[in-house]
Amino acid sequence: MGAHRTSLTAQLFRRMPVGRRPQTEGGLKRTIGLVQLVGFGVGATVGTGIFFVLTEAVPVAGPGVVVSFVIAAVTAGLTALCYAELAGSVPVSGSSYSYAYATLGEVVAMVVAACLLLEYGVSASAVAVGWSEYLNQLLDNLFGVRIPHALSYAPEADGVVNLPAMVLVALCAMLLIRGASESATVNTIMVGIKVGVLILFIAIAATGWNSDNLSDFAPFGVAGIQAASATIFFSYIGLDAVSTAGDEVKDPARTMPRAIILSLIIVSTLYVAVAVTAVAAQPWEDFEGQQAGLAQILEDVTGSTWPSTVLAAGAVISIFSITLVVMYGQTRILFTMGRDRMLPPIFARVNPRTLTPIPNTIIVAVVVAVIAGLVPLNWLLDTVSIGTLVAFMVVSLGVIILRRRAPDLERSFKVPLYPVLPLLSIAACLYVISGLALVTWIVFLIWVAVVLAFYFAYGFRRSTLRQDVDDEEVAP
Template identity: 40%
Template structure:
């Protein structure tokens, strides 16, 4: 049977204790970790994408995406407190619904972490290019600052930052991540300054019409904005390195998500209402009055045409928040926002790539991937092979694809993983009702189905190409599973614990927690 390979929870916990990672993280560190992973390209860059899809209605999009993440976080909290080991959704699925579905979740998480890191790199590129242009007068040619669909050839800054982060992770996460807590502070301070300047000059008339593209546009924007919340599950990925995970993981998950949701709504309100131009946050239309799709060459051409007329709407900017402040006369503050994004966004690239290596580590520990992938560099003590492989994938995607499209691809994998976690909670409640649950999802028969339905709703609201990415990616994953992984699985071979000699320990600390 295809669903008969379930790894017992007791075996997973025993393996974690025997071959696990050092437990050193507390609730405050986990919350910082969550905030650091969440606040990034989503709010700094995808505000433009949301404005094109929904106009001022993106306020409602933030609420929808935040609610879906909230119910998913409650499900994550129960499983993370019960199974405090590395691997996140992959491990939970393995323990509840078996190896095949666990493989599919782990495979989908590559979209979340690796492709997500590419999206952040492209977002960073936009702020970097704008910062050089506005602060130093250095202009990077469009051909080298964007991919083909955005009117360029290759996004060179995104390539450079991806390779730099890869190199730092190979050299050592301790050396590359000591400033993570400082970078979180920089991001939060920058957004606070934005709110302090934008909210007092907000004009309620700029919110009309509130939903120019209707509920379809709002749902589409919510599906894209969902990327702005991705990262909170990195907290559960760190469960194996957490002190008292039964208490601290739920606090870290829900605390970071609540903080970011409130912050996002206030920032979005300021972006929409601050400018003196009532059409600033409305979607860009073509000459015939039809709404243009984000990430297309048609939108790029129209934005260039509008810029030539002295009008650059929010949807046309690659550095949304800095652009808003410059448009209301705060040029220097806008440049400072750009500087903050320039300094802080690489930490999100690092966190996402770090999370990807953690997923690969656990899959290799289970025998589903070549154990060579989890080998440790003799000098740097990091999983250099899998880090280099991840870095190549991230770099290629960032070089040629626009940020919105990358975010949508990433979301398709993330939504699948989140839905599987919610389903796992329901299955485990029935299959093992007596197991201790330090954190119990409240009203689970309501919350878990809402999480599944919410993930499905956002998934079908993605652009068609992003919807198709998941099944195509899944087919590739199934070919690898049946061609390689299934026959080498530890569980399939009757090994429920990892032999001491079969895989090296990987013990780099979580970024920012040293």
């Protein structure tokens, strides 16, 4: 037995070594290249905000929602640079959970894990909820039929269950079980379609431009713009999704930073362009409660149903892509936590034939499907935003800490203007998060408390790092 036991504080803040876990037999397979990884980033992001978050954000900010998108884009951009540095320095799966584990310690990593479980699990459900709206729009335009209200909405929205959302989750789970490479290829095709559809929207909506719609630009002032930016931030989680794939990316130290930055450029450009043309083409008062909003705008501008049919089809494909990538990210975070023994070993079990974590994927699919089927969209968006923002702040802080603790570590990308940009990133996240409602904070803090209770009951004693220390102490 060693001379003394490690103190409680030291155990809580024990850090995973940087550069851990080389590829081992029975692990995940490196099959994802740069184009596919950019597809992951764009696939998880473009569409989430644009296709249905406008109906939540425009009534809060008015036409000033364009500024809300810019604020969210700048905040995400600052954080994306920090992600790019850590993705090149700590090129493993697990996203900001792994980064926090390597820089801030185990207990902080579990708080971040709580954020990521909110960010991915709840956002996958939220996106799936929106799928049914566009599916109904498409079916109505093509065949004149709609799925009954009782089977398209959660109980809180006067329905019984959102069945299309649950079917979507099941389809994504089946694809993820087949393999990461197959999922990435299908996603890349869907991303190409969705980007094309959004460019079509921008072109057509611009023909309905009415400057009068922009005259009352900020009806609720700065507070409205800030509140909308907090909700819109929900739509930038795709940048995080890139960093969940570290164990399956070819040459991750170089590929991941490039994919994050390229995804940010594509996403921000499309978001702002769509937001500007949308609020210029339709009075901001008409957005509230509007279903399949972008499709309706095109129908009003053209007086024809074909553009809205194309957009609705693009949205159906797009939201499938988002759900697929977000569920992928959730399973890989849980896989990493299972490998660290912070979760039961079933989460790290990989099928030897498909090289995918099948039990993990099934568990995620069941939870996401239940939430998507029974919980309305407006309950979900702000909860996702707070989880995302806290995780983003930890990543920015992690860059500063790792620069101090490991100044000579090889970095394939470095944040420019260090330490100004990481500090600005933290400040921007704090600004956006301050716009969230008190009830969102209460839900978030209760959730973090639940996750930490599980950590102290399970992960604290079983952690890989705890096991390593115990092995050293009993060694002769």
